[in-house]
Amino acid sequence: AQSVTQLDSQVPVFEEAPVELRCNYSSSVSVYLFWYVQYPNQGLQLLLKYLSGSTLVKGINGFEAEFNKSQTSFHLRKPSVHISDTAEYFCAVSYTGRRALTFGSGTRLQVQP
Amino acid sequence: DAGVIQSPRHEVTEMGQEVTLRCKPISGHDYLFWYRQTMMRGLELLIYFNNNVPIDDSGMPEDRFSAKMPNASFSTLKIQPSEPRDSAVYFCASSLGLAGGQDEQFFGPGTRLTVL
Numbered sequence: 001a002q003s004v005t006q007l008d009s010q011v012p013v014f015e016e017a018p019v020e021l022r023c024n025y026s027s028s029v030s031v032y033l034f035w036y037v038q039y040p041n042q043g044l045q046l047l048l049k050y051l052s053g054s055t056l057v058k059g060i061n062g063f064e065a066e067f068n069k070s071q072t073s074f075h076l077r078k079p080s081v082h083i084s085d086t087a088e089y090f091c092a093v094s095y096t097g098r099r100a101l102t103f104g105s106g107t108r109l110q111v112q113p
Numbered sequence: 114d115a116g117v118i119q120s121p122r123h124e125v126t127e128m129g130q131e132v133t134l135r136c137k138p139i140s141g142h143d144y145l146f147w148y149r150q151t152m153m154r155g156l157e158l159l160i161y162f163n164n165n166v167p168i169d170d171s172g173m174p175e176d177r178f179s180a181k182m183p184n185a186s187f188s189t190l191k192i193q194p195s196e197p198r199d200s201a202v203y204f205c206a207s208s209l210g211l212a213g214g215q216d217e218q219f220f221g222p223g224t225r226l227t228v229l
Contacts, residue, residue: 032215043117043204043220051215090156094215099144099208100169101218103156 002027002093006104014112015083021076021107023065023091033074034092034101035065044090050074061085086111117221119205125227131193134224137186138207146206146218147180147190156204162188163210174199195228202226 005024013019025031032051036044048059055067065076074091088108092101118137126132138145146161160170165182173180177196182188192199202225206218 034215036220041222043222044206045220046217049215049217096215098169099163099210099215100146100158100161101148101156102158105155 002031002095002102004091004093004102004104006091006107008107009105010108010110012110012112013081016080018079019077019081019085019109021089021091021109023074023076023104025072025074025091025093027072027093027095029095031093031095033065033067034094035059035063035074035076036090036092036103037061038088038090038106040087047076047089081109081111083111083113085109117205117207117219119203119221119224121224122222123225123227125229126195127229128196129194130228131191132195132199132226132228134190134203134205134226136188136190136205136221138188138205139219140186141209142207142219143210144208144218145182145188146208147188148204148206150202150204150223151200159190159203192226195226197228200226200228 003026034049035047038044048057050057050067058064063078088106090106091104120135147159150156158172160180162182180190202223204223206220208218
């Protein structure tokens with residue numbers, strides 16, 4: 001079975017500072033990896049995804065993530081955050097033959113002025 | 114496109130009542146997913162459909178929950194009878210189902226269910 005761990009439940013950061021949100025997964029098969037963002041009282045929106053190929057993936061809103069197979073990680077980064085990035089971020093996995101997503105517990109990013 | 118549409122957005126009901134949540138996926142999408150979000154369990158899959166056929170319902174909590182997809186543009190999630198522990202935000206999502214890769218799931222705004 002696949003599982004996703006997001007170790008940080010909350011990450012406070014000042015505006016224009018860099019941020020990294022951590023995600024580790026466990027799986028016995030090859031996985032597809034996703035980061036979604038959830039703004040208050042809204043559904044989830046895809047930030048980026050890794051299916052294959054280059055391990056550095058660029059997404060929307062200046063976010064990027066790096067797939068590290070040996071460390072089974074898919075950490076999300078942004079070099080300079082804005083107040084508008086305040087939201088909850090979810091890492092998720094799926095795999096060939098099962099399109100449903102398994103989500104991590106989420107990380108609340110709080111950007112302070 | 115209007116995106117995934119869910120109704121109602123909020124539902125407050127009393128224990129024992131029947132609750133029906135509705136979802137209209139994005140036109141042309143072959144996959145439809147129902148997820149539930151709670152503080153205790155996070156986001157978890159309940160069931161998903163491919164071309165209106167249930168593929169995986171292993172996440173459906175118990176017999177009180179049922180889901181149907183009578184056609185490509187409509188799905189329902191029914192809880193009968195409802196219990197306070199069913200209080201959660203229920204999300205519907207849809208995807209194209211492209212071959213050879215995992216395509217993006219588009220989420221609706223969710224239905225916030227409160228069972229008193």
